[in-house]
Amino acid sequence: MQIYNTLTRSKQEFIPLNAPHVGLYVCGPTVYGDAHLGHARPAITFDLLYRYLTHLGYKVRYVRNITDVGHLEHDADEGEDKIAKKARLEQLEPMEVVQYYTNRYQHDMEALNVLPPSIEPHASGHIIEQIAFVQKILDAGYAYVSEGSVYFDVEKYAKDYHYGKLSGRNIDELYAETRELDGQQEKRHSYDFALWKKASPEHIMHWPSPWSEGFPGWHLECSTMSTKYLGEQFDIHGGGMDLMFPHHEAEIAQSCAALGHDTVRYWMHNNMITIAGKKMGKSYGNFITLEQFFTGKHPLLTKPFSPMTIRFFILMAHYRSTVDFSSEALEAAEKGLERLTETYARLQKLIPAKDSTVDVHGLRERCEEAMADDLNSPIVISHLFDSARAVNTVFDGKGTISQEDLEELKAVWQLFVVGILGLRISDTGGVESGLDAYKGAVDMLLEMRLEAKRLKDWTTSDRIRNRLTELGFTVKDTKDGFEWSL
RNA sequence: GGUACCUUGCCCGAGUGGUUAGGGACCGGUCUGCAAAACCGGGGACAGCGGUUCGAAUCUGCUAGGUACCUCCA
Structure with a gap:
């Protein structure tokens, strides 16, 4: 299959390092709030990839992390840990908050029919590994200790490696742009980033380390955990486009500094979901949580939308395009999905005839081809709609289908609709079996x-x-x- | 300011240098006690201005508008 690799800005043939095994790492959620529509995008995109790779016969180890330490709040004076802040506000144990939102995230993902990853590691559960990783970078000479914190030496690194190769940034521009920021006295350069941060007294999530009582830096967990579970080189790393810089760039730097070589072979980035043309995000305050979609309780929603409608809505656009949310667009998706669902139910009831007057040949190939072309789910869906017409024609008694064609058609629908697109539809048009x-x-x-x-x-x-x-x-x-x- | 990207019909949304994407809405028809669904048919599009080409929505230049990243972010 072809995969668009952000690193080369082009589609490339996907060749696994150790076929039939494939290592896939995707940046998961920071669990300090309910998942919103934006979180559904990467989850569904990489669920699609996971399902498709599995269909191709690969044995995929899919790792998607839970970030429960380290991310700093943008308006916090002292670089306070997000989760710690929320915990203090609500008088809860940090781990209680983590557990609460993790549960809710997993619940939402299940509703969206997103398969659980093979491993879902927590950053907080890999402090020891992260400390060891920092030590490796220190030993290699690409980091320095400053007042109990450890910083990555970007300038030093940039002399030996290509810093900015993923995002297209160069260090001179970064220098020109970030020198204005203050409160960075501990760092040699403003663009250096923390590998280990000394905890301030009011900071309640902290762990002992050789440098200070503190917590790991923002980008470290992904380098550490991907290496731990997928090896020093693995196939695919995914995440949202907004993570390209600085997060993924920093990850590359950390891994190269510690190991002396790249770890990731294909970088994949899903695009953003927008609302009225603007990115849907926490900092914009314009997000709608998945729960609100399911219940319809949000001023911008005309009605509740089922998880499968959300999933279908996201799959109707290619993952590298932005997709603009609107209630109208969602209603259109809902109707389209309904049509597909009903057709699926009718397909199960068709009675074969001697031969076919409808043409269903090549459907499987066309769908496979679309998927193999960088996961083009909208094209797959358009082919399915084409064949829906054939199914309904036969159902109406205006055409016939042979036993052989019918079996093929059923198999293709089962494979693509249920297996790969992951649309949870029942053969009675909505009613679960067992009743x-x-x-x-x-x-x-x-x-x-x-x-x-x-x-x-x-x-x-x-x-x-x-x-x-x-x-x-x-x-x-x-x-x-x-x-x-x- | 720097970097990357986008601009497709009423709406959403694919797209290869030359042949119908698809969905929703709408209009006409078939079917039908009515309704719903389904099926058939229909119209309309490639931001603007140049260039390359036999031919460009698809390549290229400029202009206009928009977005993302550069700060936590899916």
């Missing part, structure tokens, strides 16, 4: 309605349909029967 009695009862009511219709007893037939509609069912008459969903 046979309940389904039987609804079927019986509709059988009675059918009988009433035969007798032209429209009063009874409408009464049944109207009552079912009131209860939340959707009833649709078909050529010689009915179908329903909840």
Whole structure:
């Protein structure tokens, strides 16, 4: 398959280092607040990649971290740890906050049908490894200790390696731009970044280290944990575009400094979700949490949107494009998904004929081709819609499909809709299986309605349909029967 | 200011130098007790101005508008 590698700014053939094994690392959430729509994007993008690589036969070790230490708050005077601040405000143990939001994150991800990663390591659980990593960088001569903190020596590093190769920045510009910042007396240069930070007295999340009682720097956990679980060289590192600089650039520098070589072979970055053209983010205060989408409780939402609608909405755009949120766009996605879902249910009921009048050939190949081209999910979806037309034509009795074609079509839908796009749809159009009695009862009511219709007893037939509609069912008459969903 | 990127029909959103993306909405038709769904058909587009080319939405230059990163951020 082809993958767009941010490092080379081009699509490249993906060749794993140790096939059939693939190492995949993705930057996970900082657990100090509820996940919003922006968090769903990388989760779903790399879930798609994970599912597709697995489909291709690779054995993927997917590592997605939980950041629970180290990130600094932008307006905090003393560089206070985000989680510590929130914890003090709410009078909770930091770990209690971490656990609370981790649980909620995982709950949201499950709702979005995002598969759990193979390993979900916490930064706080890898302090020892991070200290060792800092020591390695110190030993290599690319860091210095200053008043209990350890800083990465960007200038020294830039002499031996290419600092800025991922983001396209160069050190001279950085120097010109960041010299204005104050409060950086401990550092030799403003663009140096912390590997280990000495904790201030009011800072409650801290650990002992050779340099001070403190906490690891912002970028260190990813270098440390990716190396620990995927090795000194691994295949793919993913994350949001906003992490390219400084986070991923710093990661590259740290890893090269400590190990003497690059660790990541393919860098993949998903684009942002915007709202009215602006990036949706915490600092803009314009984000909508996933929970709010699911409940519809937000002024910008006209109604609740199911997790699958959110997932489908995100998959309808290519992961490297920005996607603009609006209630209208989401409603359009919802209707599209509904059409796909209903067609899927009908596909299960089709009765094969001697031969096909509809053409379903090449669907599998076209879908595979789209996926292999840097995960082009919108194209996959467009092919599925094309074949939906064929399914509905047969369902309407206006065409036929052979046994062989039908089986192929079912298999392709199962593979791409359910397996790769990860759309959780049931074969009864929304009702979970295992409720046979309940389904039987609804079927019986509709059988009675059918009988009433035969007798032209429209009063009874409408009464049944109207009552079912009131209860939340959707009833649709078909050529010689009915179908329903909840 | 620096760097990167974007601008497609009413809306969302793909795209290869020459052939229909797709979805939603809309209009017409078929089917139907009604409704819903489905199917068939339909219109419309590539920010503006130049250039390269037999031919450009697709390559190139300029202009306009917008976004992201440079500070925590998916």
